[in-house]
Amino acid sequence: MAEGQTQLGGLPQYITQNPVGTSFPIKVGSKTASIVVDPDDWKGVIGAANDLGDDVRKVTGVPSIVVKSQQLSKGNIVVGTIGKSKLIDGLIASGKINVSTVKGKWESFIIQTVGDNLVIAGSDKRGTIYGIYDVSEKIGVSPWYWWADAPVKKSNALYIKAGKYIQASPKVKYRGIFINDESPSFSGWAKANFGGINSKAYVHMFELLLRLKANYLWPAMWGNAFNEDDPMSPVLADEYGIVMGTSHHEPMMRSQKEYTKRQKEIGAWDYTTNAENLKKFWTEGLERNKSYDNLITMGMRGDGDVAMGKGDDKENIQTLRNVVSDQREIIRKVYGKDPAEVPQLWAIFTEVQRYYDAGMNVPDDVTLLFCDNNWGYIRRTGPAKELKRKGGLGMYYHIDMNGGPWNDRWINTTTVPKLREQLSLAYNTGIDRIWIVNVGDLKPKEVPIDFIMRYAWDPNAISADQTDDYMRNWATGIFGKEHASEIADIVSKYSKYNLIRKPEVQDPRIFSFVNYNEADKVLKKWKELTNQAEALEKKMPNDAKDAYYQLVLYPAKASAGVAEIYLAAGRNNLYAKQGRISANDQANRARELFELDKQLSERYNKLVDGNKWQNMMSDVHIGYRQWSMPRENSLPTMTEVTPLSSPAIGVAVEGSTNAWPNAEVQAELPQFDVLDKQQYFIDVFNRGTGMIAFTAKPDKPWIKVSASGGHTAKEQRLYVTIDWKAAPEGKNSGNVEISQGDTKILVAVNMLKANAPLAKVPFYGGFSGEFSIPAHKFSANIAGANAKWKVLPNLGRAEACMGISPVTAPSATPDNAPRLEYNVFLGKGGNTKVCLGILPTQDINPSRGLRIAVSIDGGEPVITDARKGYVDTFNEYTPANLKNSLVLKPLPPLGADYALVSRRQQRRNEIFDNLRWLDVDLDVKQPGMHTLKVFMIDPELVLENIVINPDNDHPSYLGAPPIEHQTASTLKSKIVIK
Structure with a gap:
């Protein structure tokens, strides 16, 4: 982290390039402090100490020598684990350091200047490692120095300000990533660079996780077996300090590939007919891994990540109960102790949530791992009945998806504000034992990975209005302060624009070319972003160009290119229908962009950092016709127009x-x-x-x-x-x-x-039908008895959304609910349709609902439930069902109705649109100025937009753009329009 950078959470910046009082010198002149570590300390600690020594070299040009010793000497950096290092224990015994705030705690550490020494003392192995890497980051070595080629901040002198810095334990205990959907990109890259997905590749991942203060990994499993492909992989994971697990459908530390290559020997993956062979298979897996630090996945799904059995939930529940009971007995025998002492999880994924809702459960010490809907919206908040369970609650979350409702793999489409909103909802309702994130190939999901791992340490440290600060911090930590704000802006915008419409679900018919200049505005935003990113590239120093291409230019420019391909194809389709010869220009533009996309990927794969990332950008991402990845990129259907023989x-x-x-x-x-x-x-x-x-x-x-x-x-x-x-x-x-x-x-x-309102306050509305109001442009925000509406900047498709604080507030009635008020002018009276655009919050608390209320002036509030017409189709999102259900079908007229769109109307549903519409009909007594009121009933809903009088004759994707009228008091006409 660069000097002077603001820290959100964690420790303050304690590194300086100039001596301050009795600060400790890491590097002065040509001399660096040595690093002393007890040879009997953990191997991972010794390895991290060696990394710190080399990080000092990266920054200053001179390494810090690592000395393995149990003797103290002056002028050194002393690192060690409490109870494992004689160096640290000696300092404690002599009273030179007081570790009472961290001793016995989970993954905590202190950094303290003690006389002529600097001490880094961890409460446990990872605590010490985190302390070491904290120093590395603060002297100028980003956790992404290897995985994103982040440049190192150079310094001639390094000092640590005198004092004691205490890092408390993380709020989320297990924080990690799942490498998944890893072919062709990650697997092709690993094969080209390391001969396969093996320990040589994984050690870089272990180091990244530790530098991000993460601790947990689900390894790649598409045709890969972590423990068997390279037996050194689990050994090194344990030495580094990484807790290993297996995915949600791979029980008892056995990968699916380990089963498939033994299938003839083991028999069917069916517990009702083949329990003994499966128990033997699981027992052997646990015996192999029992000496390592594991988090064991319990339960069972069908072979190939599908629902097991023949669809009879009652029968499947009983089978699952038998499975878990027998798995617990295996754990007891293998570990020789009560299973309650061995960390376990049960993934409540897809159909398993039905079983849980029907009463299926596991022993109290097993963590319940709830899930999102595969596209980043959690399916359950922490159930009140589970908040005291010994095993706690966890979350399996996707920023990458291969499967239903549709693939979301190629590029980052997840914004930091969305992550903060959903993960805050999870954390504040008790989901804090495990956060495991499906990150696909790891690249190019660097930004959301970075945010989630940091946020998991202390979710209270980054509020909704600090997400911009986080983005600037992230950019500063990699690129320095000079261009940090602009880089943060570019990265925030490309992910936000992708979230408006993700590349894999683009379609030429999404945006309107004739209403509200919608397509033109979308194209303008992407072009401005591309120009901004290209211009900034020219200002990047040479050592930052590779990182800039990976993290900024490629995702922004390539995303813009794909978006414009579909816009050009859509314009071609329309112009061809109209007979315009310029339709051919649009087709040519789409072809140019298609070729540009190839060139951008080639540069990433072959030219960045000397071919380091060969094959990493290989996902097919243009031309989806069904949920699964096409065989190759292909252009949308376009039409060539043959000009008439004379001007017409x-x-x-x-x-x-x-x-x-x-x-x-x-x-x-x-x-x-x-x-x-x-x-x-x-x-x-x-x-x-x-x-x-x-x-x-x-x-x-x-x-x-x-x-x-x-x-x-x-x-x-x-x-x-x-x-x-x-x-x-x-x-x-x-x-x-x-x-x-x-x-x-x-x-x-x-x-x-006609006569306009003599308004003295800003208002929305007009004479010409549809108009919209951004939710955060309220005229009044009135707190309720137990909650209030709060602005959530940059969330959703617009500038901001309105959410509830606290999200744990009880449900309300309109009498005691927080409410938002909006000044509106309605050109006519009578029945008026109001459409509330909310984020697609899932049925997270089925015991009560997802309700919101609307009224006009002093009228009776109309309560509507976001679950009305909503069906949790998640259970259908399995490869077997997707094969036939999620294919591209003809689209309905876009914007034909703001109400919920059926999932069968492909590529226009609440998940793909990132918005759900709730329709409310209100009786307006007469034309003129009115006050529209929106009441919270249940606290989890997030309001983004309000559309009044939707004009289905002029449909669009984003709706009529908002126009705020400041006043209209100068218009004196006496004409009244009825």
Whole structure:
């Protein structure tokens, strides 16, 4: 960590390049302090001491020599484990250090200047290792120095400020990652660099985990067997201090591959018919691994990570009970002690959650490992009945997914604000024993891995409004302070834009090309981000360029490229339908981007850090038609347009996918009104070869067109506005005539100039149908009896969301609930549809619901349950079921209804959209200014957006953009529109 960097959680920055008082010198002039470690201390501690010595070399050019000794001498760094190091125990006995705050605690340490020495003392093996690596990071060696080629901060002198620094135990006990879905990328990389996924590859992973102060690993299991492929892997894991486990469906420390290669010998993976052979198989696995530090997965699923049995839950539950009972007996025999003394977990994954809800459980000392929905939304908060269980509660969480509801593998699509919101919900409801995260290939998920491991140490240290601070800290720790804010901005934006629509579920029909300039705005954001990332690359010093490409430029530029491919394909599809010859330009642009995507991946795989990451960026990520990875990248379907033999005019208008002169209805622009003062476009295009010359003439003096005509070989966009000073009051109509020779096309223009509200406060709304309100743009935020609404910056698709603090608050009624108020102007009375856009929170507490209430003015609040129409389809997300159920089918009209969209309407559901819509009908007594009120009923819902009067004739993905009107008191018209 660079000098001067703010620390969120953990210890403050104690490293300085200048002496302060009696600070301890690590490096002065050409001399470095030696590192002294007891030769009888843990091998992992000695290894970390050697790493620190080399880290001093990386930073200063001169290594710190590691001395194995039990004798103290002045001027040294003394490292050791309490009760394992005579050096440390001697300092304790002499009263020179007091370790009462950490002794006997889990993974804690002190760093203290003692006379002429610096002491790093850990409460246990990992505590000492963490203390050593804490010094490494603070002198300028990022935990990502190897895995992301993070540059080392150089210094000529290093000092530790005098004092005592105490690191308390982590709040989450086991914190780790699951290498999964590792083919073709991770497996291809490991084979090219290490000959396979073996101990040579894993030691780098062990070191990364320890530098991140993590401790737990589920190893790669797609055709890999950690314990058998390379017998040194478990030995080295234990020496390093990594707790090993196996995935949620690999019980008793046996990998699936260990079974499949013995299948003929063992027999069927069926406990009802083959229990004895399976027990023997499990016993042998535990015997092999019992001397290591393990966390044993209990239970059983079907062979290949599917539901077991024939679908009879009652029968499966009884079988599972027998399995767990027999597994406990195996543990008792192998370990020779009460199974309660051996760490175990039971993964409540997919259908197993049904069994748990039906009453299935395991002994109290086994950790219940709850899960998310595979796309980052947890399926259960900590059940109240389980909060006192000895084994505690854990979470299996995905930032990578191969399977249902759809693959999410290639690039990082998870934002830090989303992680903080969901993991805070888990932690604050008691899920704090295990956090294990499916990270796929590890790269390119560096940012979410870094955040989760740091956040797990102390979730209270990073609040919702500190996620930007974390991102700047992360960028500073790798790239230094100069460009940290801009790097943090780029990385935050590319992941946020990916979360709006993940690459694997992109489709040419997602964003609207005719309503609200939606596709143009999305494209503009991606282009601006790419330009920003490319410009900043030129400012990067040489030693930071590889890291910058991996962590910033590649994910931003490649993500933008994929997004634009689908936008170009969608525009091609529309333009081809309209007969525009420019459709071919869009197809060519998609092909250019497709080639660029290959080049970007090639650079990552072959040029970054001398071919170090060969094959790492090999996931197929363009052209998904079903949940599973295609065989190769492929472009979306596009159409080539054959131009007519002579110039021929065509006209398309905002708000419609039709084109004229061939459409059956008259061209018409959406309504203009005096409050929103809209600008709408008319596209004049060529359907043939040569140039078209055209004129554009409005038939009313108050209709303004950006050009009176033009010449174009392809297309020209005109903009239509209203001169509101000249416009007559009331509803009025006119036309713009677009003509080429004898071809004349009339475009209808409808406008409304009416009395607007004499509002003295900012408000949303208008005369022209649909409008939206960002949830955080409230006019009042009134606390309830036990909770309040809180702004959650950068969460979701917008600038911020509104969540509840605390998330553990009890449910409320409208009378005592916290509420948000919004000033709205409604141009008409009667039935008014209000659509609440909430994050897709799962049915996390089935005992009560996920309720929210809405009212207008003083009307009776209408309570709606987010579970209405919601079905937990997670249980269908298994490879066997996915094979036939999740395939690309024709899309419904996008935005046809803001209500919940069926999962069968592929690529438009609450998970893919990252938003769930709740519809409420309210009775508005009369037009004018009103107060919309939103009440919390249950605390876990997060509100992102409010859409009023949804316009299904002008559908879009993101909805009408919000327009905040400051006041309208200058409009004095007496016309009343009914």
